[in-house]
Amino acid sequence: MQEAEAVETIQREMTAFARRARASAGRLHPELSLVSYTLLGHLEEGGGCRATDLAAHYALDKSTVSRQVTALERADLIERRQDPEDHRVQVLHLTDAGRRILAQVTESRRAAFCRRLAEWPREDLERFARYLERYNNWTAP
Numbered sequence: 253m254q255e256a257e258a259v260e261t262i263q264r265e266m267t268a269f270a271r272r273a274r275a276s277a278g279r280l281h282p283e284l285s286l287v288s289y290t291l292l293g294h295l296e297e298g299g300g301c302r303a304t305d306l307a308a309h310y311a312l313d314k315s316t317v318s319r320q321v322t323a324l325e326r327a328d329l330i331e332r333r334q335d336p337e338d339h340r341v342q343v344l345h346l347t348d349a350g351r352r353i354l355a356q357v358t359e360s361r362r363a364a365f366c367r368r369l370a371e372w373p374r375e376d377l378e379r380f381a382r383y384l385e386r387y388n389n390w391t392a393p
Contacts, residue, residue, distance in 0.1 A: 273286055276361070276364065284329075285320075287312075287316075288323065288324055288329075289357055290310070291317070291320055291321075292324070292346060292350055292354045294309065294310075295330060295345065295346050296351065296354055300333070300345040300346075301343060301344060302335075302342065302343055303317050303318065303344060304317075306321075321344060328347055328349050328350075329346065329347060329349055329350035329353060330345060330350050331344070331345055332344060332345075
């Protein structure tokens with residue numbers, strides 16, 4: 253396979269992966285889009301953050317994050333709290349319901365990955381994991 257052909261195959265397969273991930277997010281929880289799931293995961297990992305930090309981290313437009321945050325608040329999955337160090341700042345945190353739904357969806361996604369990768373040899377899984385980390389850790393010069 254030539255380099256250009258390999259890059260084209262990678263692009264095509266990653267696009268298919270993203271489409272499948274978006275479609276499966278709706279099946280796992282109808283109210284939780286892939287973007288919402290990602291934002292909830294980020295809030296859980298970081299113990300909360302500002303909406304502007306979410307936009308910057310994921311390179312999303314502030315209005316996109318604002319719409320997602322509003323929907324997550326309406327669904328009682330996140331809440332705003334005043335920053336104890338700067339009372340002008342609102343920090344987003346998961347609610348108990350948000351933690352429960354995130355855990356359910358995460359477990360469902362993990363099970364789906366396990367089913368899909370069940371026949372792969374351990375060495376292939378490890379190599380694939382390293383390649384994905386390498387790809388996702390790339391930063392523009």
